Amino acid sequence: MATQSETAFGSVSRVKGTVFKYLAFAASLAGILALAVLLAYVAWDALGLETAGTSWYLSYTVTLLVPLLGFSAYARRRPEVTAGAFELVAMTLGGVMLTVATVILLLVIAGPAVWLTAFVFVVGPVLGLYVYGQYNREATWVGIAMLMFLVVGPFAAWFLFPFVALAAALVGGPGVYFLSLVVPAAGMAFYLASQRLDLSRRASLGIAAGLPVLAIAGVPVVDTIPQIARSVWLTILVMFGIPVGFTAVNTAKQRERWAAFALPAILVGGFLVGEALVGALGATQPQAWLDWQYLTSPPSTFDAEAAGLYPAIIGSVFLIALVSVFTFVFGVGTALYLEEYAPSSGPLGTLTRLVNVNISNLAGVPSVVYGLLGLGIFVNVQANLGPLSYGGFGVGTVLTGALTLSLLILPIVVISAQEAIRSVPDSLRQASYGMGATRWQTIRNVVLPRSLPGILTGTILALGRAIGETAPLLVIGAATTKFSPPGGLFGKLTAMPMQIYAWAFLPQDDFRYGVLAAGVVTLLIVLLSMNSVAILVRNKYQQEAY
Amino acid sequence: MSNEGQTPDLSGDRGFRTVRESTYKYALATCAVLSVLTTVGIIAVLVLDAVEFFSVIPPLDFLTGTTFSPSREPVSFGVLPLVLGTMLITLGAGVIALPIGLLTAIYLSEYASARTRSVLKPMLEVLAGVPTVVYGYFAIVYITPALNTVIGGINGTLGTQFPTLGLFNGLSASIVVAIMIIPMVSSISEDAMSSVPDSLRQAGYGLGATKFNVSLRVVVPAAVSGIASSFILAISRAIGETMAVVIAAGTQPPDIPPVETAFGIIPYMSPGALLSLYSESAATMTVAIVNISGSDIAGGSTAYQSLFAIGLTLFAITLVMNVVSDLIASRYREEYE
Numbered sequence: 001m002a003t004q005s006e007t008a009f010g011s012v013s014r015v016k017g018t019v020f021k022y023l024a025f026a027a028s029l030a031g032i033l034a035l036a037v038l039l040a041y042v043a044w045d046a047l048g049l050e051t052a053g054t055s056w057y058l059s060y061t062v063t064l065l066v067p068l069l070g071f072s073a074y075a076r077r078r079p080e081v082t083a084g085a086f087e088l089v090a091m092t093l094g095g096v097m098l099t100v101a102t103v104i105l106l107l108v109i110a111g112p113a114v115w116l117t118a119f120v121f122v123v124g125p126v127l128g129l130y131v132y133g134q135y136n137r138e139a140t141w142v143g144i145a146m147l148m149f150l151v152v153g154p155f156a157a158w159f160l161f162p163f164v165a166l167a168a169a170l171v172g173g174p175g176v177y178f179l180s181l182v183v184p185a186a187g188m189a190f191y192l193a194s195q196r197l198d199l200s201r202r203a204s205l206g207i208a209a210g211l212p213v214l215a216i217a218g219v220p221v222v223d224t225i226p227q228i229a230r231s232v233w234l235t236i237l238v239m240f241g242i243p244v245g246f247t248a249v250n251t252a253k254q255r256e257r258w259a260a261f262a263l264p265a266i267l268v269g270g271f272l273v274g275e276a277l278v279g280a281l282g283a284t285q286p287q288a289w290l291d292w293q294y295l296t297s298p299p300s301t302f303d304a305e306a307a308g309l310y311p312a313i314i315g316s317v318f319l320i321a322l323v324s325v326f327t328f329v330f331g332v333g334t335a336l337y338l339e340e341y342a343p344s345s346g347p348l349g350t351l352t353r354l355v356n357v358n359i360s361n362l363a364g365v366p367s368v369v370y371g372l373l374g375l376g377i378f379v380n381v382q383a384n385l386g387p388l389s390y391g392g393f394g395v396g397t398v399l400t401g402a403l404t405l406s407l408l409i410l411p412i413v414v415i416s417a418q419e420a421i422r423s424v425p426d427s428l429r430q431a432s433y434g435m436g437a438t439r440w441q442t443i444r445n446v447v448l449p450r451s452l453p454g455i456l457t458g459t460i461l462a463l464g465r466a467i468g469e470t471a472p473l474l475v476i477g478a479a480t481t482k483f484s485p486p487g488g489l490f491g492k493l494t495a496m497p498m499q500i501y502a503w504a505f506l507p508q509d510d511f512r513y514g515v516l517a518a519g520v521v522t523l524l525i526v527l528l529s530m531n532s533v534a535i536l537v538r539n540k541y542q543q544e545a546y
Numbered sequence: 547m548s549n550e551g552q553t554p555d556l557s558g559d560r561g562f563r564t565v566r567e568s569t570y571k572y573a574l575a576t577c578a579v580l581s582v583l584t585t586v587g588i589i590a591v592l593v594l595d596a597v598e599f600f601s602v603i604p605p606l607d608f609l610t611g612t613t614f615s616p617s618r619e620p621v622s623f624g625v626l627p628l629v630l631g632t633m634l635i636t637l638g639a640g641v642i643a644l645p646i647g648l649l650t651a652i653y654l655s656e657y658a659s660a661r662t663r664s665v666l667k668p669m670l671e672v673l674a675g676v677p678t679v680v681y682g683y684f685a686i687v688y689i690t691p692a693l694n695t696v697i698g699g700i701n702g703t704l705g706t707q708f709p710t711l712g713l714f715n716g717l718s719a720s721i722v723v724a725i726m727i728i729p730m731v732s733s734i735s736e737d738a739m740s741s742v743p744d745s746l747r748q749a750g751y752g753l754g755a756t757k758f759n760v761s762l763r764v765v766v767p768a769a770v771s772g773i774a775s776s777f778i779l780a781i782s783r784a785i786g787e788t789m790a791v792v793i794a795a796g797t798q799p800p801d802i803p804p805v806e807t808a809f810g811i812i813p814y815m816s817p818g819a820l821l822s823l824y825s826e827s828a829a830t831m832t833v834a835i836v837n838i839s840g841s842d843i844a845g846g847s848t849a850y851q852s853l854f855a856i857g858l859t860l861f862a863i864t865l866v867m868n869v870v871s872d873l874i875a876s877r878y879r880e881e882y883e
Contacts, residue, residue: 012754021657024657025657027645028653030646030728031728031729034725038689041688143566333574337571337577341574341575342578364779365865366860366861369860370588372853373591375591375839376594439571468676470677474840475836476839501679501793505793524676527675527676527677531675
């Protein structure tokens, strides 16, 4: 360097750097673009868009696409509007999924009698105690009492089931769901309106009273629609109406977010106007594979027109419901113990570190090995301990599948819950201890409320992994094609990815480019809804965190 | 509590409180024990059945056997074809995904604006979030026909003799596995590069280096242990990948090409023969597990126990890779923080 004193700065070629920059940019886009193209193909096939006429495309371009582009151009520079619109859409998607899941769990799988029993002995008391504990903070026995009901309730339910079933038959299906869903939901609506939306007491009471009135008033209207039974209507009102209504009112309260309502208006209005226009022009409609018939028919391996995904959808919801209960309880429990109780120094601290390393390694074990674990401890096992004998839960049953999937995603749930708990500032804990709170009181009143959004986000994302998982289910011996949904915990399981796997080897074009594509799109829509709800929870959390 | 008189009751309701505190503590500890039990369960289940398997089939025959046919007579349980299948898929996916992932990480950490990064990173995560069975479907229905069109085009214009791909082939499986492991490489490598201290970059610029030089000669070497750890994790994920490979690469293990010798002493396999294996079915260890458990075999039979022997091999390989990756990453952390 020192010898270059004579010359000016040499020129440095920028070509190499520029080429490298664009090469790196292209590499970043490679995977994303590949997936985008594949997704476009599968959506195109599932909706049968190639069969649509030109005027169909023109109509929807004018009524839907152009307004949507206009809206996104408008919202680009307004983050408040974008956030509001995302919230509305995500809550609507989440509400639809919640409604479908509730209808399947409470109406199709459980039925009024079983659900009423569960409600009377477990769900109802636990909810009631929780609400009481929130109002009366001095009642320290509430937590233990809830634990008691969770443990003892199922036994009581087991013995007293015939009596409750009789009562359920007397009240009738819709009556059961009115008492167990609409009435508690009215209380929930009152809480949301008065505490979260800061509405006046009178308005909140009006909303709470309006919900049951609306439920009953809607019955004559619903009776005219054959697809919607009365019980389904009540579920829709509660599970779709409350979250969407809450988000809508919340958005309406913020002036700068009013424009966000344009997005749902454009989507709904665009479809209605587009439909009318297509009808008026007599345009050729696309022959979509993914339609109502597809969602409500049993699968078929030879008749593509009649094939459907109904049992697989029911099976997936059943599995995910069980998995979410198992993993949430054990995952959060493990994370709380490791972060709040387990010693971090000394010989026991080494043990804690070992357990942490162990959990992160469990997260890296291939899913098919978890299938072998399930096969070994839930299926082909015979243990006799005196009077108790354990012979597993059967080949390919719902319970076996749910337990196997739970073990699979438990490490992921634990790790994300640990991160959420760790992000609670220590000063908050110290403040709580300083005021004389015990460890559990600190966890209950400080740590859990702060970390719950993070825990929920991680759990939902992990459940998304479980819903697409196939290999462990194949290994525990689940049937790939089933023509009826599972009847109970010990019924043979089926799931959406299993059905997709079964169809993947059929050579007919109608299956390859039709039925199968529709299945893939259904699975992806469910995943998309779950993930957008998770992102919504996380965004809210990041706003409130400091 | 507030109107309890002059002397504060410091003892409180100690008895009940102690009971409550320890109830919660032990309830939570029970949950934590479950994770340890899972590990013990995995190892016990795998080892117990694998030991019985190895008492029938000697471990040496299992590890060096060159044919794998668990259900067709004469049965033989040589794991080498499955290992070859796994290596083919993993190598193929690695060759595609590791450079792309590394370039992505460099772009995200060194070149991208904050806004671009906030858009690209979640989109990359989506790649890992799509269910693997869906990737398998993509491979068999869209990618294989597309590749055949491309190969036909190349053969037509250049007059080469590339073999066309079968319905099940290793190439399409490698491509989809590569797509799904890209985010693993890019996110971990990017974390490592972002935590390289800025002073190193500034020193590079101060010496007159261009951004290109700083990125490749300063940041990448400084973050090399993080990058290596991400590579190992991604490869371990590719080894354990199941559904995409079952659907795209089929259930037939590849034929091991004949071993030739160079200069009379050095054994080798012809690269052409190895490459042509990508056009055919290439079942991996994971595929064999799914395949055997899907066929009608009784619990306790040798075929059933072979599941656990293969599972144990797979578990051992991935566990070692994860631990090595952890070790490399933790060494790195000590260096810079």
